[in-house]
Amino acid sequence: xxxxxxxxxxxxxxxxxxxxxxxxxxxxxxxxxxxxxxxxxxxxxxxxxxxxxxxxxxxxxxxxxxxxxxxxxxxxxxxxxxxxxxxxxxxxxxxxxxxxxxxxxxxxxxxxxxxxxxxxxxxxxxxxxxxxxxxxxxxxxxxxxxxxxxxxxxxxxxxxxxxxxxxxxxxxxxxxxxxxxxxxxxxxxxxxxxxxxxxxxxxxxxxxxxxxxxxxxxxxxxxxxxxxxxxxxxxxxxxxxxxxxxxxxxxxxxxxxxxxxxxxxxxxxxxxxxxxxxxxxxxxxxxxxxxxxxxxxxxxxxxxxxxxxxxxxxxxxxxxxxxxxxxxxxxxxxxxxxxxxxxxxxxxxxxxxxxxxxxxxxxxxxxxxxxxxxxxxxxxxxxxxxxxxxxxxxxxxxxxxxxxxxxxxxxxxxxxxxxxxxxxxxxxxxxxxxxxxxxxxx
Numbered sequence: 001x002x003x004x005x006x007x008x009x010x011x012x013x014x015x016x017x018x019x020x021x022x023x024x025x026x027x028x029x030x031x032x033x034x035x036x037x038x039x040x041x042x043x044x045x046x047x048x049x050x051x052x053x054x055x056x057x058x059x060x061x062x063x064x065x066x067x068x069x070x071x072x073x074x075x076x077x078x079x080x081x082x083x084x085x086x087x088x089x090x091x092x093x094x095x096x097x098x099x100x101x102x103x104x105x106x107x108x109x110x111x112x113x114x115x116x117x118x119x120x121x122x123x124x125x126x127x128x129x130x131x132x133x134x135x136x137x138x139x140x141x142x143x144x145x146x147x148x149x150x151x152x153x154x155x156x157x158x159x160x161x162x163x164x165x166x167x168x169x170x171x172x173x174x175x176x177x178x179x180x181x182x183x184x185x186x187x188x189x190x191x192x193x194x195x196x197x198x199x200x201x202x203x204x205x206x207x208x209x210x211x212x213x214x215x216x217x218x219x220x221x222x223x224x225x226x227x228x229x230x231x232x233x234x235x236x237x238x239x240x241x242x243x244x245x246x247x248x249x250x251x252x253x254x255x256x257x258x259x260x261x262x263x264x265x266x267x268x269x270x271x272x273x274x275x276x277x278x279x280x281x282x283x284x285x286x287x288x289x290x291x292x293x294x295x296x297x298x299x300x301x302x303x304x305x306x307x308x309x310x311x312x313x314x315x316x317x318x319x320x321x322x323x324x325x326x327x328x329x330x331x332x333x334x335x336x337x338x339x340x341x342x343x344x345x346x347x348x349x350x351x352x353x354x355x356x357x358x359x360x361x362x363x364x365x366x367x368x369x370x371x372x373x374x375x376x377x378x379x380x381x382x383x384x385x386x387x388x389x390x391x392x393x394x395x396x397x398x399x400x401x402x403x404x405x406x407x408x409x410x411x412x413x414x415x416x417x418x419x420x421x422x423x424x425x426x427x428x429x430x431x432x433x434x435x436x437x438x439x440x441x442x
Contacts, residue, residue, distance in 0.1 A: 009415050009420040012230045013408075013411075041119075043116055046112040057093065061089075062088075064088045065086075067084070087283045089285050097273070097275075099272040103262060112432075117252045120427060128245060140203050146224035150401055181383055232348075243424070244337050245422050246333055247424075256326075261319040267315060279295060281293055340416075347413075362397055
C-alpha cells in the first residue's frame with residue numbers, strides 16, 4: 001500500500017482527465033466543505049475545553065456619581081444636615097482558577113483532542129469517499145462510451161449487411177424474410193445505443209454534482225475506455241488498520257469516550273478553586289492610581305457534593321456504556337474494512353480470468369460470423385444463421401467491454417478499501433496545544 005500516491009491515489013490510473021475532475025471535486029464539493037467546517041468547529045471546541053486548565057481573568061471599569069438624601073438613616077440615627085453628592089470610580093479585576101487536582105479538566109481536554117482528531121479523520125474519509133465515487137462514475141461513463149462505440153460499429157456493419165441483403169433480394173436471390181430479419185437486427189442495435197446514451201447522461205450528471213458544477217452546463221467529451229487496470233500494491237492485512245481513515249476515526253472516538261469515563265469519575269472528588277480580586281477605587285479619578293486607592297482579596301474554596309441522588313454514579317455508567325458502544329462500532333468498522341479488501345482482491349482476480357476467457361469468446365464469435373456469412377452467400381444456410389451470429393458477436397463484445405469497466409471500478413473500490421494511500425500517522429500533527437501566548441489571549 002505504500003506504493004499508492006499519498007492523497008492523489010487516482011494518479012495510479014494515469015488519466016489526466018480523471019485527475020482534473022478529482023481536483024475540481026476536492027475544491028468545490030459541498031460535502032467536503034461541510035466536513036472541513038466540522039473540523040474547524042472541533043478544533044475550536046478543543047481549544048475551548050483546554051482553556052479550562054488556565055486561570056480566568058476578568059476586568060472592567062465602573063464610574064458613578066450619586067446624591068444621597070439628607071433624611072437618609074445614619075448609624076447614629078441623626079439625619080444628615082444636607083444632601084451629600086459624591087463620585088465613585090472603580091477598576092476591578094477578578095481572577096479565578098480551578099485546580100485540576102483529580103484530572104477532570106485534563107480528561108475533558110483529552111476527550112476534546114480525540115474528537116478533534118476524529119473530525120480530521122472524518123474529513124479524510126469524506127474526501128476518500130467523494131474522490132472514489134468520482135473515479136467509479138468516470139470509469140462507468142467511459143465503459144458506456146466504449147459499449148456505445150461497439151454498438152455503433154455494429155450498426156455500421158449491420159447497415160452494410162442490410163444493403164447486401166437488399167441487393168440479393170432485388171436480384172431474386174434472397175427472400176423478403178431475410179430483409180426483415182436484418183432490419184430488425186439493425187433497429188434493435190440502434191435502440192440499445194440510444195438507451196445507453198441515456199445511462200451515460202446520468203453518470204455525467206452525477207460527476208457534475210460531485211464536482212460542484214451545475215449538471216445543465218457540465219459535459220464530458222466522449223472517449224471510449226481503453227486502458228488496463230493498474231497493479232495495486234497491497235501490503236499485509238493489518239496495514240488496513242493504519243490506512244483507512246474511517247478506522248482511525250472510530251479509534252479516536254473510542255479514545256474520546258474512554259476519557260469521558262475519567263471525567264465522570266472526577267465528579268466524586270472535591271472541587272478546589274482559587275479566587276482573587278483587586279483593583280483601584282476612589283471618589284476622585286485624579287488619585288485613582290495612587291497606593292491608598294488599591295484594594296485586593298484572595299481566597300480558596302473546597303466543595304464536595306455529598307448527595308446527588310445517584311446522579312454521579314449514573315454519569316459514570318453512562319460514560320462506560322458510551323465507551324462500550326464505541327468499542328463495538330470500532331470492531332464493526334475493522335471487520336467491514338477487512339471484508340471490503342478481500343472483496344476487492346477476489347473480485348479483481350475473478351474479473352481478470354473472466355476478461356481472458358471473454359476475449360476468447362469474442363474471437364470465436366467473430367469467426368462464427370465470418371463462416372455464417374460465407375455459408376449464406378453459398379446458399380448453405382438461411383439468413384437467420386447470420387443474424388444469430390451477428391447478435392452473438394455483439395453480445396460478447398459488449399460483455400468484454402463491461403468486464404473491463406468492472407475491473408476498473410473494482411480497482412477503485414479496492415483502493416478505497418485500502419484507504420487511498422492515507423496514513424493514520426498524519427493524525428499526530430492534528431493537535432491543539434495552548435502555549436503561554438495562547439493562554440494570554442482573550
